[in-house]
Amino acid sequence: MDPSxxxxxxxxxRYANWHKAERLLEEWGPRDDSDFPIYAALAxxxxxxxxxxxxxxxxxxxxxxxxxxVQVSACIDEHLINxxxxxxxxxxxxxxxxxxxxxxxxxxxxxxxxxxxxxxxxDNVAVILIGMPGIEKRFSRYPQLxxxxxxxxxxxxxxxxxxxxxLERRWxxxxxxxxPDDFTDAQALAAIARITRGNFRLVDRLxxxxxxxxxxxxxxxxxxxxxxxxxxTLVIGIT
Numbered sequence: 001m002d003p004s005x006x007x008x009x010x011x012x013x014r015y016a017n018w019h020k021a022e023r024l025l026e027e028w029g030p031r032d033d034s035d036f037p038i039y040a041a042l043a044x045x046x047x048x049x050x051x052x053x054x055x056x057x058x059x060x061x062x063x064x065x066x067x068x069x070v071q072v073s074a075c076i077d078e079h080l081i082n083x084x085x086x087x088x089x090x091x092x093x094x095x096x097x098x099x100x101x102x103x104x105x106x107x108x109x110x111x112x113x114x115x116x117x118x119x120x121x122x123d124n125v126a127v128i129l130i131g132m133p134g135i136e137k138r139f140s141r142y143p144q145l146x147x148x149x150x151x152x153x154x155x156x157x158x159x160x161x162x163x164x165x166x167l168e169r170r171w172x173x174x175x176x177x178x179x180p181d182d183f184t185d186a187q188a189l190a191a192i193a194r195i196t197r198g199n200f201r202l203v204d205r206l207x208x209x210x211x212x213x214x215x216x217x218x219x220x221x222x223x224x225x226x227x228x229x230x231x232x233t234l235v236i237g238i239t
Contacts, residue, residue: 008130010201012101016049017041025071031078039079042072047099058111065119069097097125105129106138113142157198166200167192170207175220184223191227202234209233 013019020041048068052061073093080086102108102116120127129135139149158166164180167189171178179185196202209230210222219226 009103010204012103012128012130013049016045016047016099016101018049021072021075024075025068028071035075036079036082039075039082043076043079043096045099046072046076046097047101048072048097049101049103051103052105052107052112054107056107056112058109058115061108061112062115065100065116069094069100072097094123099126099128101128101130103130106131106135110142113139117142158200158203159198160193163193163196163198163203164189166203171222174211174214174222184221187224188222188227191224191231195227195231205234206230 017038021038024035024038048065050065050068052064056064070093073096076096077086077089077093100116100119108116116127116129119125129139136149164178168178171185178189180189192203192206196206206227207230210226213226213229214220214222
């Protein structure tokens, strides 16, 4: 997977608070008071994050987006009622959703893209399409859609300084702050930079495995050996 695309996907999920809400939306059923923090998270963003399945039909895309929009809107409505913020309930609860983020938009065929464009026009909802580099060239073949594209932005892997910024906030969890002047930390930092090449999602996966390895071996310091052991458990290609 392209490193920059992985970074975008993870950022988009976090922005929409989908990492908090996805399970509740997938296991839709009787609600519990413990769900209220999730309602609040969805109300702050008013965003739907959607990934179409491979070979999704336009009807499936339409039904999926409609279903997710209704579910998220219901959660937002519950939050507004619970907090007393609701003055007048909108006639159409779907109006609560202000942004739809579609990941893997390369999977959408021409008809599905036209359906998304029509949804954008009818409901006045913002749409972000995430795809592989160059996807804007494909969209240029559909004038009705392309005329509504505000801008195309290509995200790049984390720079050296950005990667260090991220690691400085992860390191203290494992015993002590990151010290680039410390030989052990410097070795581990170099190993992480070499393995991940600025791929934010891979950094997250690598740290998950590092934590598991450190717990199993009762370690409290991140070393390059720990990093390499974590790397060996991941399918990430040759680095």
